[in-house]
Amino acid sequence: MNKVLTHSLFTDFDIDLFKAGKHFRLYEKLGAHLIEVDGVKGVYFAVWAPTAQSVSVVGDFNYWTGGEHQLQVRWDSSGIWEGFIPQLEKGVLYKYKIESNSNGIVTEKADPFSLYCEKPPHTASVVWDLEYNWKDENWMQSRQEKNGLDKPYSVYEVHLGSWKRGENNRFLTYLELAEDLVAYVKETGFTHVEFMPIMEYPYDPSWGYQLTGYFAPTSRFGKPQDFMVLVDKLHQAGIGVILDWVPSHFPDDAHGLGFFDGSNLYEHPDRRKGYHPDWKSLVFNYGRNEVRAFLISNAVFWLQYYHADGLRVDAVASMLYLDYSRKEGEWEPNIYGGRENLDTISFLKEFNEVIYANFSGVQTIAEESTSFPMVSRPTFTGGLGFGMKWMMGWMHDTLKYFQKETVYRKYHQNELTFSMTYAFTENFMLPFSHDEVVYGKKSIANKMPGDEWQKFANLRLLYGYMFTHPGTKLLFMGSEFGQSDEWSFEKSLDWHLLQYDYHSGIKKVITGLNHLYRTQPALYEKQFSGEGFEWINYSDHQNAILSYIRKGNNPNENLVIVCNFTPVVRENYRIGIPQQGKLVPVFNSDEKQYGGSGIGNSGSLKIDASPYDGRDFSIELILPPLSVTVYSFE
Template sequence: MSKVIPHSLFTDFDIDLFKAGKHFRLHEKLGAHVAEVDGQKGVYFAVWAPSARNVSVVGDFNYWLQGEHPLNVRWDASGIWEGFIPGVEKGALYKYKIQSNNGSVITEKADPFALYCEKPPHTASVVWDLDYKWKDAKWMGARQNHNALDKPFSVYEVHLGSWKRKGDNQFLTYVELADDLVQYVKETGFTHVEFMPVMEYPYDPSWGYQLVGYFAPTSRFGKPQDFMLLVDKLHQAGIGVILDWVPSHFPSDAHGLGFFDGSHLYEHPDIRKGYHPDWKSLVFNYGRNEVRSFLISNAIFWLQHYHVDGLRVDAVASMLYLDYSRKDGEWEPNIYGGRENLDTISFLKDFNEAVYAHFPDVQTIAEESTSFPMVSRPTYIGGLGFGMKWMMGWMHDTLEYFKKDAIYRKYHQNDLTFSLTYAFTENFMLPLSHDEVVYGKRSILGRMPGDEWQRFANLRLLYGCMFTHPGAKLLFQGAEFGQSEEWNFEQSLDWHLLEYDFHKGIKNTIAALNQLYKSHPALYEKQFSAEGFEWINYGDHENAVISFIRKGNNPKENLIVVCNMTPVVRDDYRIGIPTKGKLTEIFNTDDARFGGSGVGNPSPIKTDAMPWNGREFSAVLKLAPLATIVLRYG
């Protein structure tokens, strides 16, 4: 094997951007790149290790011997070590052997910019490329129409390792998922899928939220091009792809980012800011410019090379607050005496500005559980710049309400209606996510009270409320057919349940709700605006009934929604309506095809010139038990 040849992909401008925290395509410079130099084919390696005394590339091409292929440190104090090694080919295994400045630490590290990793528990990086012939030009050319905030946004959250498995409890590959998952999402009608982290991670019980290979899709399910195929097939089927992204923390595994060059390189050196007590993991140093370049480059990478339509940013609350999960004395206030992490706030604004500048037709979504203001408002008016934010308050209050027996619901109606007092302070996504079906919380179906019929009716009612409530939607795998047990990441979903009518009815309900959502602009055109919602009556506690209007750009297409939270059929229930006309029931979660009792309203429903609920006209409806009904004029 030939010796290292001096070579660089960096310009002076690259280095200036890197040091300023403004280089957002570092993946094109750092890492391992198949190249040809002076007529010789090989690989250019570059790694950031400013506190290293020396750095060597070790791999299966040099018997993992330190010193065989030492890299050269750049002269410009960037801390980048680089060099070209002739003869190394795609598929070669490698790591960086790093000796710290004081000589006391010698470690073997995986490449932070590796495009592909060995299948865990093995930990080497793999020389690879991103060559792939995409066939999703139609989607990419028009995806603004799919990803915009005034379009339907219904997300199916998927854990690739447990959605479905094959014989001997083996994973489906990306290629197999490109057939099975794509077809299933088309059947159920979701507009997008969201993958829990696909970036390489060492520990299965972390569900992917402890990353070591930020630029590599996990090799558990196949090669990088296989994951590209999965995204490609979803796009060809008209389905968007969102990735969970984890800039909040990373594990301390020996081959990962922690103490990378014998110093606190990626993590904050102050344990009060650099260590996460809940997850026993390390926290990025958001105030270090080079780290900001690393993270924002990573976000741009997935959007650029994998055609991803959005990033859901995990654990934003843990990033924003210096005292998050810390006791008095375990955190230090910011320069103004507050608890906000000013470096994080600055970083998140830079991240969102960079993403939307490069890809205006995607969305960033914050999993943020506090009342931090303006998370999904533009940075130029002081916001963090996210496109959407998870509505954790809605999730908590709604599940708390629905677990109560119907006889007690009249005392707790505020739990159901309170979300509308703040629903338009952010661009909210309503999540029923993986976190709500683990650790003894029970499945969504498992929370529902009553006998078997009532439990399934309650679940259909809950989904009816969710899909007619303002905001985007997210549902975790299994919830769409009424998974009975809690989610178990080590096995497949209980697909056999679809042999039973009630579970099949839940799946049919979700498919119909997705179709309703996508086909009626009143449910999405103003889903983040107070102009898109009007209460008819939120105060009928005694009957536990709520009614409201959803509005789009065309008033003639407005919809009326009525939710009966009890198993009592209400034969003559009057609601006020805005204008005279005939009403037609277009959706009812009690429909027999969903497993309901089939109680409904004949068409058309006549309106009366009788004032009610503060409106000039009214109509008398028949309310099905534990059901959401949707009406339109005409």
Template sequence: MTKVIPHSIFSEFDINLFKSGKHFKLYEKLGSHPLEVNGVKGTYFAVWAPSARSVAVIGDFNHWNEAEHHLHVRWDGSGIWEGFVPELGVGTLYKYLIHSNNHGVVTEKADPFAKSCEHPPKTASIVSETTHQWKDKTWMATRKDKNALDKPFAVYEVHLGSWKRKGDNEFLTYTEFADELVAYVKEMNFTHVEFMPIMEYPYDPSWGYQLTGYFAPTSRFGSPEDLKLLIDKMHQNDIGVILDWVPSHFPEDAHGLGFFDGSHLFEHPDRRKGYHPDWKSLIFNYGRNEVRAFLISNAMYWLDQYHVDALRVDAVASMLYLDYSREDGEWEPNIYGNNENLDAISFLRELNETLYANFEGIQMIAEESTSFPMVTKPVHMGGLGFGMKWMMGWMHDTLEYFKKEAVYRKHHQNDLTFSATYAFSENFMLPFSHDEVVYGKKSLLYRMPGDEWQQFANLRLLFGYMYTHPGTNLIFMGGEFGQTAEWNFQKSLDWHLLQYEYHSGIQQLVKDLNKLYQSYPALYEKQFSQEGFQWIDYGDHENSVLTYIRKGHDPEKEIIVACNFTPVPRKKYRMGVTKSGSLKEIFNTDDKKYGGSGMKNKTLKVSNVSWHGLDNSVEITIPPLGMVVFA
């Protein structure tokens, strides 16, 4: 086997950008790249290891022996080691064996920029190249319109390992998902799918949130080429793709990023800033230029190479605060004496500015659980620059309310109405995510009180209320058909439940809610604006009834929503309305096709009796544990 030939694909400009933290396409330079040098085919390797004394490429081609293939360190102080190995091509297994200047430490590491990895528990990187011919030109050309903040986002959150399995509890492949999952999401009328992390991760119980291969799709379900096919197929069917992305922490696995070259290269060297006590993982050093470039390049990579439409950024709150999950004495204040992580804040701003500037029509979504201000305001206004933020407070308050027996709900109406006081402070997405159906919290269905009929009616009402509340929507897989068991990442959802009428009824309801949401601009055009929402009455706690109006750009096309949170039907219930004429029922969660009792409203004549402070009113029927929508 030929030795390493000195070769570089870095320009001086690349190196200057890298050192200053401004090189955002590092995946084109670092890592392994099959290419031809002077007529000889082989693979170029480049790795950042500034504390290394020597770096060798070891792999199946040299029997994992470090003697033969030593990379050359660049002369420019960048800490990059590189070289070209003839005859190596796609499919080669490799790692880096690093002798550190730090007390003779030796590490054996997977390539941080590898585009493919071995199936866990194996840990080698794989020389990879994809040649996918994209067929989503129409989607990419119109994405800016489909992904805009005044357009519908009905998101189906999916854990690929447990959505559906085959045979002997085996995973489906990306190509099988391209048939089955795409067809299902389209049939259910969701606008977007959100994949829980699909970058390579070693430990199944982490659900993908502990990453070791930031640039490699997990090999559990197939090759990078296969994942591109899946995303392409989603786009060809008018479905946007959101990826969960984890820049907040990474695991200490020996082959991962931690203590990479015998020094704290990627993680912050101070354990108070560099170690996460909850997740027993390491935290990136957001103040280090090259680390920022690594993370922003990684986000760019998925948007650029995989045509991804949005990133949902995990655990933003843990990044923003130095004292997150820490006791007194376990953290150090910033230079102003407070608890904000200034490096992380400036990183998130740069990340969002860079991505929005480079990719038309994408969205950045923050999973941020605190009241940190201006998460979804532009950076130039002092915000963090995200497009949307998960509305964790609404989710928590709503589920707390719904688990109460109906007889007690009149004392807790504020749990539902409080969200309106801050609903427009950010661009909120309403999430019923995977986190709400694990660790003893029960499934959404089994959180509901009452007998079986009431549990299903409550769940229908919950989804109806969600879809008519200001904001965009996200439902975790299984919720859409009333999964009874908590989510288990080790097995398929309980698809057999769909043989039962109540479960198929919930599924039909969600399908129709998605259609309703997309068919009536009043539900999405001003979903982040106070102008898009008006209470009719939020004070009828005795009856546990809420009535409100949703508005879009056309004032003639507002819709009216009435929710009854008790099992007692409200007949001849007088409700104020803004206009004369007649009301037509356009949606009812109590419809028999959903498993309801079938209590409906015929076309209703509006009278000029003033009510609820409005000039006109109408008498309606609100079914038990039901939501009715009128146009």
């Protein structure tokens, strides 16, 4: 006997929007909802399964047996099954048992809209609510001022499972992280935290990039409200929160989205478009209206209910190109004969339009590694509409240069200067991410050449160059104190290294650079504009020295930056200056507190009326070994 009552949260308008792919708050309708019907409390369930012959809710309340609590399919050909089960309460475990009408296949699936999941390796969904009393009003009302493209944006990338571990290598909880992580990020001065995917995922070695619970923060670290506490505390500390978001692919786990109702429901039915050979995962069907609505609703959900300040979209390049990681014959050109995935392009544009239209003070960031044009340009000008794009070319070229022994660097100066030929074609974020410290690539610190002193001097120089180069910044956890080993998702960062001067010095350098970035408008006001940068001299490859000016809105706040990429101290090194007056040192990566030699300039330095570097004025400076020095005009 069916114990499910007829009830619906859908209006005809909802259904029309869903079919058209324009319903962007589907989580308010689909999924499990604690409601009251005619004075009776219980749970309303709704799931999209258009090729199903029957859908039952199975769970710990009916001994996981199908047929007892069968949902009813709507009459409107939407493919939605729904119903109300009285007396069910928060905390009940459940899945959908789905029998296909086309092939007799029976699947048992977690709820795609579940708000909370069983702790892996268990796979059931949990009836839950999202009630929480937020205390971040000040942040939410003023975040437009913190998240703008003309504001400092320094991101600390974190994998929650391995930032720090507790006794016996246990995970810290969201609530513990709300104390330790928030205090640490505030101390080091980052403006934002970016969490590698916190949506529920079954397999730890995927680092969270193979999702099964798109609407549920992973239960590894606690309940959904516990994650809200972490976000809330970060906001109260003045720190923004960016979430990694993975609309590019999903795993084929039995309880996940794959072959959901016995058909290719969420994934593209053509394996050339629906299967990812690199990750052995399934690819969303971006041309299907209901799938687009699912994904955009998911993005909206994290911004609405978890107060996220931005989404970093993973693997955009793999979405954009039909031939990505495919050999000839393994892909089919689009209708114009090209390799671009037109459905993806349309989807990404709509995603960005919806996000920016509905939320103020947020950013979307594309991890996109190709030369696809206008990724971070508005859709009304033909762009994809992202706020920022990762500058992968800069990252690769810079690390390649820094890995060279210093004696050879004079032959490779163009590897550094090349970035400025395209630096303003997009709103670029400079990333040293988790991808650069795994799979035998070494940690950032151990990429640096030379003896121990030179390794750490090079690292200080690398970070100084990064923070004075145009663009926003992203640094993966552990890199800020010179983690020696590659990152492992299975254990904590090597926090014991901070007892050693060189490592604590790197942490002080990052803290100093974050302070410099936040307090010097010349480093952020025009960070995406060619007006914000001017070379002084990029051709002194013989000495491996670069000098440039960073500019903000006020010319009096401009900064002069000089990078010495060799361990040779340069006495009386002259550079051209565009104006009279004095220079005052404001940052030197070679200071003793950072583990450096303490060489450098001090006090006010008079600018000479001597032409040099094509300018009317000039100044002589002492350049410390392997250093970045920054000067303001007095």
